[in-house]
Amino acid sequence: MFCRLFQLKTFLLLTIFVGGCAVEAANNRAGEIVGKSAVVNENSPKTIETENIPKGAAIKITPDSPADTVRVFYKNLREKRFREAMFLTNLRPAIEGLTDAELKDLQIDFEPIARQVPAEIEINGEIVSGDAATVTAKLPDNETDKIELQQIKLRKENNYWVILTVDAAAEKLVRKEGKNYFFALRIETHHTEARVMLGRISKAEMVYALQNKGFYADIPTLIEKGFLPADALSSDSTGYNYLVSLSQDGKNYSAAATPAVYGKTGKLSFQFQFDGKNNPRLTERDTGGNLPK
Template sequence: MIYRGKTGVMLFSAVFSASVFLAAGCSAEASKPSPSGNSSSGTTVSENNLPENESRGATIEILPNSPADTVREFYKRLREKRFREAIFLTNLRPAIEGLSDDELREFQVDLEAIARNVPPQIEINGEVISEGKAIVTARLPDEDQEKMEVQEIRLRRDGENWVILSVDETAEKRIKKEGANYFYALRIETHEAEAKAMLERLHKAQLAYSLQNGGAFTSIDGLIEIGYLPPDIKTSDSTGYHYSLFLTPDRKSYYASAIPAQYGKSGVMSYVLELNGTSLPVVTGRDNNGKPLR
């Protein structure tokens, strides 16, 4: 039950959910022309025989300012940590335009975690263009960052440029409405959802531990030491929350708490995990001005 979490990418894995963030794309054998018979540009190729964890450069001709060129430039800027310039190539642009450099640095932990996973070369192996829309296929790391797989990246034409569709239409409307506030609101939502999920993981880890230790529970440090919890549960840098665990003297019961590291900024809701009479977990949460619920 070794836990292999993806530290520091919670916020922007949610943001880059439409095939742009590494491993968030749709697996595909290769990009194919649409059945409508509309014209396509570029060449599609099947999966090559490279090792699962390696990638090479483009296997198709990439024209300047083409969809494939836009994708290649996006990942280049991301790897070079030119985050504002990278996001400008996506439909997240309205959310970043109003942020100052200092405000953008508040998201540095999440963005740098993504940049570390960008391969030195992006193997772009397919491009299909039809009626102002495009699909580019590329070999990118899978969700666990363990092997490469072919994924689809969707774009649309916007004047003379191509825009990578990082979010769907509903999210794009929200971005246009909220502007620079979008990332802040999304960060709170993401951290709160992850806080609840982390408490649920904590209970599963405790359950596994107790089955091997005569019904006794252990501390957060104990669960981390045996690989049942990720180390980042002890820092709010990537999680946005402070976690605490309280054991009874006989170690036969416990409760756990999660409170926002910065109330109103990294989160609003406080959460508590408690055991009912049958040792089943109950996670409750409410706005408690950043204070523990128990």
């Protein structure tokens, strides 16, 4: 099934699966916290009492500590309490101004990520240095989906720990755009998805024509032959509607993509066609949601 990029970009690409770098690359400098039963924290005890360890944790977790912040974040995320979860991150400016209706509109993109959060988050270590902290936990890898040890960065703001889900440049953009951030990201990502789908349509048409004496096909036929995913018939995955127009003799075609809801799922309209020299050309412009002319 065609992978919905926005679902990855809102959380995975922007690393709500907090993106830490894999610990494997930092094992030699992380205080060898993997597999240890003690918290590595300048301000906390160096030993633990096993009865105080929450289920799923390999260290003692102090209330309101960096490790506790990570624990609560993933608990909220798994329970689909998205506002509460993101309040604990540096994406807070993008969520705190949203109305309940606006947040509900974004849930279609957030919920698949919530389902990927393990029932138990194994937190293995915590390093605190002044107003900066690193927590290690076993989380799904962004690319492989396998559970791997990840590093999660935090900073202290007004006596609270904040999870750094995006880098400084992205955080600056989040602060600038505020509650429009996720909606702008959705549109930008749908634009990318539309280009990708049109590219897939082009390749599918090429393969089909090679097998059918130079004749092209409509989208349902390409799907039936297994050259395109079924998502090409729906706007659910990419926010765009797709159309293939065949010439009368079936030996030429053009393809177009228009936003399902202009201004909400996308702004640009795309058209893929051949120029006078039979070279493929993709054009894109804002047509108010109409087919390009």
